[in-house]
Amino acid sequence: MSQAQKILKQYWNYDAFRNLQEDIINSVLSGNDTMALLPTGGGKSICFQVPALMKDGICIVVSPLIALMKDQVSNLQKKGIKAIALIGGIHNDEIINLLDNCQFGNYKFLYISPERLQTDWILERIKNLPVNLIAIDEAHCVSQWGHDFRPAYLKISVLKDFFPKIPFLALTATATDKVQEDIIHQLNFKNTKIFKKSFARENVAYMVFKTEDKYHLMEQIFSKNPQPSIVYVTNRKSCVDISNQLNSLGYTATYYHGGLSISDKENHMNRWMNEDAKIIVATNAFGMGIDKPNVKTVIHLHLPNNIENYYQEAGRAGRNGEKSFAVIITNPSDIIHAETQFITVLPDKSFLNLVYKKLNNYFQIAYGEGIDEQFQFNLNQFCQKYGLPALRTFNTLQFLDRQGVISLSQEFNESISAQFIISSKEILRYCSLNPNDEPIITNILRTYPGIYELITPLNLALISKKSGATEDQVNKVLKKMKDRDVIELIIRTNDSLITFNEIREDELTINRISKHLENQNKQKTEQLQAVLNYIQNETQCKSRLLLNYFGETTDSNCGICSFCINTKNKTVDKNTLKSRIIDLLKKESYSSRDIIKITRFAKDDVIFVLQELLEEDKITINTNNTYSLL
Numbered sequence: 001m002s003q004a005q006k007i008l009k010q011y012w013n014y015d016a017f018r019n020l021q022e023d024i025i026n027s028v029l030s031g032n033d034t035m036a037l038l039p040t041g042g043g044k045s046i047c048f049q050v051p052a053l054m055k056d057g058i059c060i061v062v063s064p065l066i067a068l069m070k071d072q073v074s075n076l077q078k079k080g081i082k083a084i085a086l087i088g089g090i091h092n093d094e095i096i097n098l099l100d101n102c103q104f105g106n107y108k109f110l111y112i113s114p115e116r117l118q119t120d121w122i123l124e125r126i127k128n129l130p131v132n133l134i135a136i137d138e139a140h141c142v143s144q145w146g147h148d149f150r151p152a153y154l155k156i157s158v159l160k161d162f163f164p165k166i167p168f169l170a171l172t173a174t175a176t177d178k179v180q181e182d183i184i185h186q187l188n189f190k191n192t193k194i195f196k197k198s199f200a201r202e203n204v205a206y207m208v209f210k211t212e213d214k215y216h217l218m219e220q221i222f223s224k225n226p227q228p229s230i231v232y233v234t235n236r237k238s239c240v241d242i243s244n245q246l247n248s249l250g251y252t253a254t255y256y257h258g259g260l261s262i263s264d265k266e267n268h269m270n271r272w273m274n275e276d277a278k279i280i281v282a283t284n285a286f287g288m289g290i291d292k293p294n295v296k297t298v299i300h301l302h303l304p305n306n307i308e309n310y311y312q313e314a315g316r317a318g319r320n321g322e323k324s325f326a327v328i329i330t331n332p333s334d335i336i337h338a339e340t341q342f343i344t345v346l347p348d349k350s351f352l353n354l355v356y357k358k359l360n361n362y363f364q365i366a367y368g369e370g371i372d373e374q375f376q377f378n379l380n381q382f383c384q385k386y387g388l389p390a391l392r393t394f395n396t397l398q399f400l401d402r403q404g405v406i407s408l409s410q411e412f413n414e415s416i417s418a419q420f421i422i423s424s425k426e427i428l429r430y431c432s433l434n435p436n437d438e439p440i441i442t443n444i445l446r447t448y449p450g451i452y453e454l455i456t457p458l459n460l461a462l463i464s465k466k467s468g469a470t471e472d473q474v475n476k477v478l479k480k481m482k483d484r485d486v487i488e489l490i491i492r493t494n495d496s497l498i499t500f501n502e503i504r505e506d507e508l509t510i511n512r513i514s515k516h517l518e519n520q521n522k523q524k525t526e527q528l529q530a531v532l533n534y535i536q537n538e539t540q541c542k543s544r545l546l547l548n549y550f551g552e553t554t555d556s557n558c559g560i561c562s563f564c565i566n567t568k569n570k571t572v573d574k575n576t577l578k579s580r581i582i583d584l585l586k587k588e589s590y591s592s593r594d595i596i597k598i599t600r601f602a603k604d605d606v607i608f609v610l611q612e613l614l615e616e617d618k619i620t621i622n623t624n625n626t627y628s629l630l
């Protein structure tokens with residue numbers, strides 16, 4: 001057993017590596033800059049976690065996905081491995097503490113967002129760390145040709161100057177050839193070893209169906225294939241509506257989107273994982289860390305916005321190797337409206353300017369301030385306040401996020417504010433009647449002296465820490481006091497968290513980033529074009545279309561996609577048609593028009609088959625343009 005295998009067994013309890021993992025790990029251990037293209041669920045993280053554990057020192061992992069970083073850090077911690085994440089919203093003294101821990105505390109993994117690498121003093125401290133490996137997750141973000149370009153990723157090449165002898169590992173699930181080359185170039189990789197798992201999935205049948213009645217077709221699919229399934233839609237409302245509809249039709253369905261509370265997310269996902277609910281209707285927020293092997297069908301009821309995302313979402317079908325289906329159901333109006341839906345909601349410079357200013361005003365951030373400030377955010381409330389269109393505003397915030405100006409994370413949060421509405425004497429009496437609640441109440445009063453005069457936002461984590469109670473207990477005490485009219489209590493729910501990564505500079509900021517805006521809009525238009533091409537193309541195998549998109553060539557059709565099945569049916573149909581025509585002409589001669597009328601086959605098919613029969617000398621054409629048997 002190699003040392004890598006021992007580590008795999010010790011921490012993950014797996015006996016063997018999957019597909020290319022071992023080759024990638026060996027390449028990294030030999031000190032090569034390495035690029036690994038592994039599909040989602042291909043065990044990307046093991047490729048850097050195992051070699052990092054084999055060597056002294058710490059592995060830096062750059063990732064744009066805050067939720068994913070938190071998830072991986074907590075998984076490592078559960079295995080007893082020391083890991084931390086440096087993400088937005090942490091104050092400078094805390095960062096210094098964390099980085100000191102990395103240097104002297106024998107930490108093995110430092111997860112960091114690319115935005116954090118923009119800060120010079122953080123870079124200076126990172127320079128001193130005993131780094132053994134640098135892993136760049138979602139490496140396609142480096143390339144402006146990729147589907148998720150983030151300028152902050154370009155800064156990663158600075159690490160290459162600091163650590164010229166340390167191997168770099170770029171990981172991504174999807175990258176076209178052009179993007180791969182760009183990643184290697186932008187990150188200054190030397191003698192790069194590239195490992196690429198084929199994008200082909202032999203057991204997945206890619207299907208595109210056009211119908212006026214999407215729900216009816218979806219139901220037909222589920223009645224034939226009752227196994228676990230995922231339905232992807234683009235908005236939260238559809239998640240709830242379609243899940244309800246499926247339940248009312250007798251299926252078991254649940255739903256998942258970014259606006260659910262953490263506990264709801266967990267509950268809904270568990271119901272699907274245990275198959276109490278066979279179908280989960282979800283937005284693209286659903287996917288991270290999901291590895292359910294027996295998903296039979298993944299249906300997209302709305303158009304995906306790029307092929308990269310589509311491939312990843314569709315790829316959740318059939319992980320167990322059994323035949324499964326990746327289906328897009330569209331109707332003609334989807335294609336007509338695609339332009340309005342995806343393209344007209346892209347922001348231009350003046351809209352970007354407007355949203356950026358309003359956002360700063362909304363949080364009362366003054367010019368030159370705001371860096372590292374974190375706020376709860378509700379998109380709908382924000383849009384309502386300023387009369388902004390929601391989708392276009394969301395796209396603008398996403399652009400600001402990609403550009404590193406803000407970090408937008410879709411996480412459910414509850415904010416609690418309170419004010420005492422009785423006198424301090426009455427509170428003393430209340431405390432003597434409820435002695436168990438006293439430590440929490442006195443803590444609140446000490447921490448928030450102004451709470452008699454003003455509605456005050458409370459930090460439950462802080463109160464719980466100070467009073468030695470759980471957050472749940474603090475919550476209960478607050479609700480009890482509200483019920484007894486001791487306090488006024490306001491509970492607000494927000495479904496996003498915004499962190500400002502830069503100081504407010506209005507024009508300076510906007511001018512700097514707006515040059516990327518045009519490029520991004522162009523990319524999005526091209527990406528949509530690729531999706532439309534995938535859907536509308538009726539002359540090629542769907543699986544081959546996808547493979548070609550990712551730069552793979554193959555000379556054979558998959559045999560199971562909607563195109564391949566259709567072609568097979570057509571050949572069957574033509575044979576049927578041939579024998580129908582022969583039977584018909586046995587009785588008397590007919591014109592082609594009559595044959596079309598009688599057989600009810602398409603004109604083109606009838607003409608085609610008549611031509612074939614003529615060539616095969618089975619029939620002849622008469623002077624009056626009728627056909628008879630030879």
Ligand SMILES: [Zn+2]
Pocket residue numbers: 541542543544557558559560561562563564
């Ligand atoms: Zn095919």
